[in-house]
Amino acid sequence: xxxxxxxxxxxxxxLIIMLLIFPLCILAAFLGRIKGGNVIxxxxxxxxxxxxxxxxxxVQKSFDAPFDREKKYILIANHISYxxxxxxxxxxxxxxxxxxxxxxxxxxxxGFIYKRAIVTVDRKSAAGRAKSIRILRSVINKGxxxxxxxxxxxxxxxxxxxxxxxxxxxxxxxxxxxxxxxLFLDTYDRMPYTSRFSLNPGKCRVVFLxxxxxxxxxxxxxxxxxxxxxxxxxxxxxxxxxxxxPGKARNR
Numbered sequence: 001x002x003x004x005x006x007x008x009x010x011x012x013x014x015l016i017i018m019l020l021i022f023p024l025c026i027l028a029a030f031l032g033r034i035k036g037g038n039v040i041x042x043x044x045x046x047x048x049x050x051x052x053x054x055x056x057x058x059v060q061k062s063f064d065a066p067f068d069r070e071k072k073y074i075l076i077a078n079h080i081s082y083x084x085x086x087x088x089x090x091x092x093x094x095x096x097x098x099x100x101x102x103x104x105x106x107x108x109x110x111g112f113i114y115k116r117a118i119v120t121v122d123r124k125s126a127a128g129r130a131k132s133i134r135i136l137r138s139v140i141n142k143g144x145x146x147x148x149x150x151x152x153x154x155x156x157x158x159x160x161x162x163x164x165x166x167x168x169x170x171x172x173x174x175x176x177x178x179x180x181x182x183l184f185l186d187t188y189d190r191m192p193y194t195s196r197f198s199l200n201p202g203k204c205r206v207v208f209l210x211x212x213x214x215x216x217x218x219x220x221x222x223x224x225x226x227x228x229x230x231x232x233x234x235x236x237x238x239x240x241x242x243x244x245x246p247g248k249a250r251n252r
Contacts, residue, residue, distance in 0.1 A: 007199040010055040017047050018110060025113050033116070034142060038095040040117045048090035056201035057083075057190060061091040065210035069094055072145045073180040073211065074172045078161055078233065079149040080244055081187035082196060083204065088147060088182070091206045097139050098147040099132065119146075133171065140175045150226075154193040158246050160237035164230050169222040172214050179225070181209040181233050188244045209236060 021043045028039035052059055075092065077084065085098060102120040105111040114120075119139065121132035136146055150164035172179050185205040191198055209232060217225050238245075 059204045061206045063208045075147040077182040083187040096145045160234045169226040178211040180211045183207040
């Protein structure tokens, strides 16, 4: 019962903050897709800062290697919780565009912000996927980093990671943009994908691994790049003893 009440409280705070920043997002939209999108992303970062503080979730970030804030990356992360995107918005504090499902753009009010802060993709349409890639390429060429879940959907395999799709790695090679893997270690414990009413307070660790350069890879070497990044992330998740793999003791 306490967890249900906490989840209702967190959802109410989330909606109140969204409604407060919504007028500012409307004004920012007049600045265009790039400048306006950057302002809306900054507002979403503020949203995340306030929300996580009020609901008692401590987001902690660490870096395996120095992080160049002026450099553009293709950020990729494991996908295991509904909290993954809010956490990413909080820790990556510079203009970024995530790749997200087009269906979320249909949600009233939230959809307006969503469509202008990220790049939507219709995975059921080949033309839609191609259009999204063109937009992502244009965004990267303007010096803005891209964030992608290469697993596509929640990892329900019980393994550290499910198989990656090729898109992010093809894009990295096409644009000669380094890949920066990111690990979400505790979002599953705070709110597992199995239930939207299981949110609980506590820590959320985020680890930025060292970048994987694309130098030395040919345009057709996306499979090798993908497997290199996959192996690195899987190894690190295993070392951190993440709790969604079988036999791991939960530490909530």
